[in-house]
Ligand SMILES: Nc1ncnc2c1ncn2[C@@H]1O[C@H](COP(=O)(O)OP(=O)(O)O)[C@@H](O)[C@H]1O
Protein backbone atom coordinates (compact mmCIF):
# COMPACT_ATOMS: atom_id res chain seq x y z
CA UNK A 1 0.00 0.00 0.00
CA UNK A 2 1.25 3.48 -0.84
CA UNK A 3 2.23 5.84 1.95
CA UNK A 4 2.06 9.59 1.26
CA UNK A 5 4.44 11.74 3.31
CA UNK A 6 4.67 15.55 3.37
CA UNK A 7 7.67 17.63 4.41
CA UNK A 8 6.20 20.64 6.20
CA UNK A 9 7.54 23.65 8.07
CA UNK A 10 6.39 27.10 8.95
CA UNK A 11 9.79 28.58 8.15
CA UNK A 12 11.82 28.44 4.98
CA UNK A 13 15.36 27.16 4.51
CA UNK A 14 15.10 24.55 7.28
CA UNK A 15 15.72 21.50 5.09
CA UNK A 16 12.29 20.38 3.85
CA UNK A 17 13.37 19.85 0.27
CA UNK A 18 16.74 18.40 1.28
CA UNK A 19 14.99 15.94 3.62
CA UNK A 20 12.40 14.94 1.00
CA UNK A 21 15.13 14.38 -1.61
CA UNK A 22 17.46 12.36 0.59
CA UNK A 23 14.88 10.25 2.44
CA UNK A 24 13.04 9.43 -0.79
CA UNK A 25 16.29 8.60 -2.62
CA UNK A 26 17.39 6.25 0.14
CA UNK A 27 14.04 4.46 0.11
CA UNK A 28 14.37 4.02 -3.65
CA UNK A 29 17.88 2.58 -3.16
CA UNK A 30 16.29 -0.01 -0.84
CA UNK A 31 14.13 -1.16 -3.73
CA UNK A 32 11.01 0.83 -2.92
CA UNK A 33 8.96 2.44 -5.68
CA UNK A 34 9.11 6.15 -4.88
CA UNK A 35 7.64 9.29 -6.42
CA UNK A 36 8.26 12.85 -5.27
CA UNK A 37 5.90 15.71 -6.04
CA UNK A 38 7.11 19.30 -6.17
CA UNK A 39 4.30 21.52 -4.89
CA UNK A 40 6.47 24.59 -4.50
CA UNK A 41 6.33 27.22 -7.27
CA UNK A 42 10.01 27.85 -6.52
CA UNK A 43 10.57 24.29 -7.86
CA UNK A 44 13.54 23.52 -5.59
CA UNK A 45 12.77 19.80 -5.44
CA UNK A 46 12.71 19.56 -9.25
CA UNK A 47 16.03 21.40 -9.32
CA UNK A 48 17.49 19.09 -6.66
CA UNK A 49 16.82 16.22 -9.04
CA UNK A 50 18.43 18.11 -11.91
CA UNK A 51 15.13 19.07 -13.61
CA UNK A 52 15.27 22.72 -14.72
CA UNK A 53 12.41 24.83 -16.17
CA UNK A 54 14.09 24.62 -19.61
CA UNK A 55 13.58 20.82 -19.58
CA UNK A 56 9.85 21.25 -19.06
CA UNK A 57 8.90 23.47 -22.00
CA UNK A 58 7.08 20.73 -23.90
CA UNK A 59 5.79 18.57 -21.11
CA UNK A 60 3.11 18.90 -18.46
CA UNK A 61 3.89 19.70 -14.82
CA UNK A 62 1.86 19.55 -11.62
CA UNK A 63 0.41 22.93 -12.71
CA UNK A 64 -1.32 21.31 -15.71
CA UNK A 65 -2.78 18.47 -13.64
CA UNK A 66 -4.16 20.73 -10.90
CA UNK A 67 -5.49 23.10 -13.54
CA UNK A 68 -7.24 20.25 -15.38
CA UNK A 69 -8.79 19.07 -12.10
CA UNK A 70 -9.99 22.61 -11.36
CA UNK A 71 -11.64 22.64 -14.82
CA UNK A 72 -13.32 19.35 -13.89
CA UNK A 73 -11.91 17.44 -16.82
CA UNK A 74 -12.73 13.73 -17.02
CA UNK A 75 -10.99 11.27 -14.70
CA UNK A 76 -9.24 9.45 -17.55
CA UNK A 77 -7.77 12.78 -18.78
CA UNK A 78 -6.47 13.64 -15.30
CA UNK A 79 -5.00 10.14 -15.01
CA UNK A 80 -3.23 10.47 -18.34
CA UNK A 81 -1.93 13.95 -17.48
CA UNK A 82 -0.46 12.97 -14.12
CA UNK A 83 1.21 9.95 -15.70
CA UNK A 84 2.62 12.16 -18.47
CA UNK A 85 4.06 14.51 -15.82
CA UNK A 86 6.27 11.90 -14.21
CA UNK A 87 9.97 12.39 -14.95
CA UNK A 88 11.71 9.04 -14.55
CA UNK A 89 15.09 10.13 -13.16
CA UNK A 90 18.04 7.89 -12.33
CA UNK A 91 16.76 7.68 -8.76
CA UNK A 92 13.18 8.49 -7.78
CA UNK A 93 10.35 9.55 -10.06
CA UNK A 94 9.61 13.28 -9.95
CA UNK A 95 6.46 15.25 -10.70
CA UNK A 96 7.99 18.67 -11.26
CA UNK A 97 6.66 22.18 -10.85
CA UNK A 98 7.48 25.56 -12.27
CA UNK A 99 6.72 29.12 -11.19
CA UNK A 100 3.36 28.88 -13.06
CA UNK A 101 2.00 26.86 -10.16
CA UNK A 102 1.67 30.03 -8.05
CA UNK A 103 -1.05 31.34 -10.41
CA UNK A 104 -3.41 28.58 -9.18
CA UNK A 105 -3.23 29.49 -5.53
CA UNK A 106 -6.03 32.03 -5.70
CA UNK A 107 -8.17 29.85 -8.01
CA UNK A 108 -8.18 26.67 -5.90
CA UNK A 109 -10.33 28.05 -3.03
CA UNK A 110 -13.19 28.81 -5.46
CA UNK A 111 -13.80 25.15 -6.36
CA UNK A 112 -15.86 22.53 -4.56
CA UNK A 113 -13.94 20.39 -2.08
CA UNK A 114 -10.81 22.39 -2.83
CA UNK A 115 -8.71 20.85 -0.03
CA UNK A 116 -9.11 17.36 -1.53
CA UNK A 117 -7.88 18.22 -5.01
CA UNK A 118 -4.42 16.70 -4.58
CA UNK A 119 -5.74 13.59 -2.81
CA UNK A 120 -7.99 13.01 -5.85
CA UNK A 121 -5.11 13.56 -8.30
CA UNK A 122 -2.72 11.23 -6.43
CA UNK A 123 -5.35 8.46 -6.34
CA UNK A 124 -4.50 7.79 -10.01
CA UNK A 125 -0.87 6.89 -9.29
CA UNK A 126 -0.92 5.45 -5.76
CA UNK A 127 -1.04 1.87 -7.06
CA UNK A 128 2.31 2.35 -8.72
CA UNK A 129 4.31 3.48 -5.68
CA UNK A 130 5.25 2.41 -2.16
CA UNK A 131 5.93 6.02 -1.14
CA UNK A 132 4.93 9.43 -2.49
CA UNK A 133 6.75 12.43 -0.99
CA UNK A 134 5.17 15.90 -1.18
CA UNK A 135 7.43 18.94 -0.92
CA UNK A 136 5.67 22.23 -0.25
CA UNK A 137 6.54 25.87 0.21
CA UNK A 138 7.00 27.15 3.77
CA UNK A 139 4.01 28.63 5.59
CA UNK A 140 0.35 27.94 4.83
CA UNK A 141 -1.27 28.08 1.46
CA UNK A 142 -3.71 25.94 -0.51
CA UNK A 143 -0.88 23.65 -1.57
CA UNK A 144 0.21 22.85 1.98
CA UNK A 145 -3.41 22.29 3.09
CA UNK A 146 -3.91 19.99 0.08
CA UNK A 147 -0.65 18.18 0.89
CA UNK A 148 -1.69 17.55 4.50
CA UNK A 149 -5.14 16.41 3.40
CA UNK A 150 -3.58 13.92 0.95
CA UNK A 151 -0.93 12.62 3.39
CA UNK A 152 -0.70 9.67 5.71
CA UNK A 153 2.08 11.33 7.68
CA UNK A 154 4.28 14.38 8.02
CA UNK A 155 7.97 14.99 8.63
CA UNK A 156 8.85 18.29 10.28
CA UNK A 157 12.42 19.49 9.65
CA UNK A 158 13.63 21.98 12.24
CA UNK A 159 16.87 23.83 11.82
CA UNK A 160 19.01 23.76 14.97
CA UNK A 161 18.37 27.44 15.53
CA UNK A 162 16.16 29.16 18.10
CA UNK A 163 14.02 30.95 15.51
CA UNK A 164 13.36 27.69 13.72
CA UNK A 165 12.19 25.78 16.79
CA UNK A 166 9.62 28.57 17.28
CA UNK A 167 8.00 27.32 14.09
CA UNK A 168 6.96 23.92 15.46
CA UNK A 169 3.89 25.20 17.30
CA UNK A 170 2.19 26.67 14.22
CA UNK A 171 2.92 23.44 12.30
CA UNK A 172 1.36 21.35 15.04
CA UNK A 173 -1.70 23.61 15.17
CA UNK A 174 -2.13 23.29 11.44
CA UNK A 175 -1.78 19.50 11.56
CA UNK A 176 -4.37 19.32 14.36
CA UNK A 177 -6.75 21.48 12.41
CA UNK A 178 -6.40 19.34 9.26
CA UNK A 179 -6.84 16.20 11.37
CA UNK A 180 -10.07 17.52 12.88
CA UNK A 181 -11.67 18.76 9.70
CA UNK A 182 -10.14 17.06 6.69
CA UNK A 183 -7.93 14.05 7.34
CA UNK A 184 -8.35 12.20 10.68
CA UNK A 185 -5.71 9.58 9.76
CA UNK A 186 -2.85 12.15 9.49
CA UNK A 187 0.15 11.19 11.66
CA UNK A 188 3.37 12.95 12.56
CA UNK A 189 6.29 10.79 11.46
CA UNK A 190 8.70 12.93 13.46
CA UNK A 191 10.83 16.04 13.84
CA UNK A 192 14.17 16.06 12.04
CA UNK A 193 16.81 18.35 13.53
CA UNK A 194 18.77 19.73 10.58
CA UNK A 195 21.96 21.74 10.07
CA UNK A 196 23.09 20.57 13.49
CA UNK A 197 26.53 21.70 14.61
CA UNK A 198 27.02 19.23 17.44
CA UNK A 199 30.14 20.79 18.79
CA UNK A 200 28.28 23.96 19.75
CA UNK A 201 26.56 24.40 23.10
CA UNK A 202 23.95 26.48 21.34
CA UNK A 203 22.77 23.63 19.06
CA UNK A 204 22.64 21.26 22.01
CA UNK A 205 20.44 23.75 23.87
CA UNK A 206 18.09 24.02 20.89
CA UNK A 207 17.75 20.25 20.87
CA UNK A 208 16.91 20.30 24.58
CA UNK A 209 14.24 23.00 24.01
CA UNK A 210 12.63 20.88 21.26
CA UNK A 211 12.88 17.72 23.35
CA UNK A 212 11.36 19.38 26.45
CA UNK A 213 8.54 21.06 24.59
CA UNK A 214 7.57 18.37 22.07
CA UNK A 215 9.40 15.15 23.01
CA UNK A 216 6.49 13.79 25.08
CA UNK A 217 4.07 13.70 22.13
CA UNK A 218 6.10 14.00 18.90
CA UNK A 219 8.84 11.57 17.86
CA UNK A 220 12.21 13.30 17.41
CA UNK A 221 14.49 11.33 15.11
CA UNK A 222 17.67 10.34 17.01
CA UNK A 223 19.79 10.98 13.95
CA UNK A 224 20.44 14.71 13.72
CA UNK A 225 21.40 15.94 10.28
CA UNK A 226 24.67 17.76 10.77
CA UNK A 227 25.60 20.88 8.87
CA UNK A 228 27.92 20.05 5.96
CA UNK A 229 28.67 21.99 2.81
CA UNK A 230 28.49 18.76 0.79
CA UNK A 231 24.73 18.70 1.46
CA UNK A 232 24.32 21.96 -0.44
CA UNK A 233 26.80 20.83 -3.10
CA UNK A 234 24.82 17.64 -3.80
CA UNK A 235 21.69 19.66 -4.50
CA UNK A 236 23.62 22.01 -6.77
CA UNK A 237 24.80 18.98 -8.77
CA UNK A 238 21.22 17.65 -8.98
CA UNK A 239 21.90 14.36 -7.19
CA UNK A 240 21.15 12.89 -3.80
CA UNK A 241 23.62 12.85 -0.95
CA UNK A 242 23.69 9.05 -1.06
CA UNK A 243 25.23 9.23 -4.52
CA UNK A 244 27.37 12.32 -3.94
CA UNK A 245 28.86 11.71 -0.48
CA UNK A 246 27.41 8.54 1.07
CA UNK A 247 30.00 8.37 3.85
CA UNK A 248 29.41 11.77 5.44
CA UNK A 249 27.33 12.08 8.62
CA UNK A 250 24.28 13.80 7.05
CA UNK A 251 23.98 11.02 4.42
CA UNK A 252 24.09 8.41 7.18
CA UNK A 253 21.54 10.37 9.22
CA UNK A 254 19.11 10.51 6.29
CA UNK A 255 19.66 6.78 5.69
CA UNK A 256 18.82 6.07 9.33
CA UNK A 257 15.74 8.32 9.24
CA UNK A 258 14.56 6.65 6.01
CA UNK A 259 15.02 3.24 7.67
CA UNK A 260 12.85 4.39 10.59
CA UNK A 261 10.24 5.67 8.14
CA UNK A 262 10.20 2.23 6.46
CA UNK A 263 9.73 0.54 9.82
CA UNK A 264 6.95 2.82 11.05
CA UNK A 265 3.39 1.69 10.47
N1 LIG B 1 22.54 19.66 6.68
C1 LIG B 1 22.78 20.69 5.87
N2 LIG B 1 24.03 21.21 5.80
C2 LIG B 1 24.31 22.26 4.96
N3 LIG B 1 23.40 22.86 4.16
C3 LIG B 1 22.14 22.37 4.18
C4 LIG B 1 21.76 21.28 5.03
N4 LIG B 1 20.43 21.03 4.83
C5 LIG B 1 20.00 21.93 3.91
N5 LIG B 1 21.03 22.73 3.51
C6 LIG B 1 20.97 23.83 2.53
O1 LIG B 1 20.13 24.85 3.09
C7 LIG B 1 19.34 25.45 2.07
C8 LIG B 1 17.86 25.31 2.43
O2 LIG B 1 17.51 23.93 2.46
P1 LIG B 1 16.13 23.44 1.82
O3 LIG B 1 16.09 21.97 1.96
O4 LIG B 1 15.98 24.00 0.44
O5 LIG B 1 15.09 24.12 2.80
P2 LIG B 1 13.49 24.34 2.66
O6 LIG B 1 12.99 23.37 1.64
O7 LIG B 1 12.96 24.08 4.03
O8 LIG B 1 13.29 25.77 2.25
C9 LIG B 1 19.71 24.73 0.77
O9 LIG B 1 20.69 25.49 0.09
C10 LIG B 1 20.30 23.41 1.23
O10 LIG B 1 21.25 22.89 0.31
Ligand SMILES: [Mg+2]
Pocket residue numbers: 016017018040044045135136137
Ligand atom coordinates in the same frame (compact mmCIF):
# COMPACT_ATOMS: atom_id res chain seq x y z
MG1 LIG C 1 11.95 23.72 -0.14
